[in-house]
Amino acid sequence: METTNLSQPSFATQMRALFVIARKDWKVFWRYPLNAVSHVFQPIIWVTPVYFMGKAFSTNGQALGFAQYSGTGDYMSYVLLGTALSNFILTVFWGMGFALKEDMDAGVLESNWLTPVSRLQILVGRTLTSLLTTTITSLIMLVMATFLFGFRPTGNVVAAVLTAIPMLVGLYGFGFAFGALVLLMREANTMVDVSSFLVQGFSGANFPVKSLPYWLIPISLMLPLTYGFDAVRGWLLKTNTLLPLNVEVAILVVFMFVMLWFGSWIFHRVERKVRRLGTLGQH
């Protein structure tokens, strides 16, 4: 008779593990309902100073200076789209790096590590609920922003979504590498905040990268996310893009494969080192 052993994982057991992790996070998320509400309002709060600052730069409601760089005077639609995409970037950073720190603090990381589930899978599992909640809250945010600030996308929504997918998958690679750093440094908050803030800033979440000082532009052009933000805006708002749209999409696809490989390679190396040192449970 064949016995089913938990230490012999199959595709079904892996899926079950993913589902269990996501369900646990879902429960925790809804256990704090005010927190859930704040997920919708947070991005609106962050863009409000930009909205009023833009007004201070505008004549008769038109940001003509901004249009010289971006090709559109509708700076709020530009910023809101960047904010919605940034929500997903944050989800991957928070979802993995911060989840590891949370498990360290709660003292469950070591025991989770002992389960016969791939470690990368645990990391991916920790992002599933937040991806779902981010999608929901970002959509609500955009609907609210339509009334508050006037969000007016006029382009191809399907092409924009298809462009965003390789960017988001590639971000998982980023997240794996970042998770490795958290395992080593054992402090996540500052690293998560600073790195996601810098990455978002230099990839043009709030402004066209062409407006950056010339010495910062090369940094921006080296970040694949720059092309993601640029292409999605190109499709939806018909802004001037840095490169032809099909070239930007190709860059994103290459980025996806390279980052997934690189991120998981780094993570495995660091994780092995941490296990050897026996510092996994320390925080």
Added chain:
Amino acid sequence: MEATLSPQSLGKPGIASDLRALWAVVRREWTIFTRYPSWIIALFIWPLIFPMMYILTARALSGIDGSGLQVFLQNTGAQDYIGYIIVGTTVWMWQNIVLWDVGFALRNEQMRGTLESNWLSPTWRFAYLLGHTGPQLVSMSLFILITAIEFGLLFGVRLHGSAGLALLVMLASIPAVYGLGFAFASIVITAKEAHTFVFLVRGLVMIFCGITFPVSLLPGWMQTIANWLPQTYMIHAMRAAAFSNASLTDLWPDLRALLLFGAFWLTLGYVLFRMMERRARQTGSIGQY
């Protein structure tokens, strides 16, 4: 003759034991602060990158020919848009950091499971909260100093006003900023959903207090709310003190408002702490989270 010894009991606290408890909390917080090397990032990188994002957005809004910038300078009356933004964002960061540090002082202990046992020790309980303020004030002063140095060196931002008056505005702001932190710490420990409260309070500052724009651009009802927030006066007074020729007389209305807000928030902070302390004893919920 039998000598009578009065036992020195830790359960009979005096001023000296209160101060010792306070010092112990200060020392512990300082040790924790310096234990994680990321404080270097917090002190050197944050002062630069948070305002930078607004500054870079402002740069994009200015346009290639700078036409947008002229409109901004007319609307704000500012001479230097970078200095204008730095003041607003630094005040926001100050309040934000106090909310996370002081506001979370008790909550973090609750999460670590040490609050209940500390609560049982015969010490002055307010020291747990007050003790967080000392290292926080030191690190925050460094933070503001580093902001000034970094933007002075990298962006050529120069003080056009009076450093003394700017310092006076900061001193007058301390009671309001930390009083709010004390009140916050007690609310958070009772309501548990700490992050949401931080997001709410710092969100109010971000929306209403004019961190990157003049409050006069807000609709009337929003300006009314802004007038009830001390950070509006902090930002206004700090900009006037640092980047214009404002005198003490010009700054007095803002300073008076800040001192009144300070008295209010410190009192409320202490009252809420005592209420929370009593409630915790009655319900036995101090260790729950």
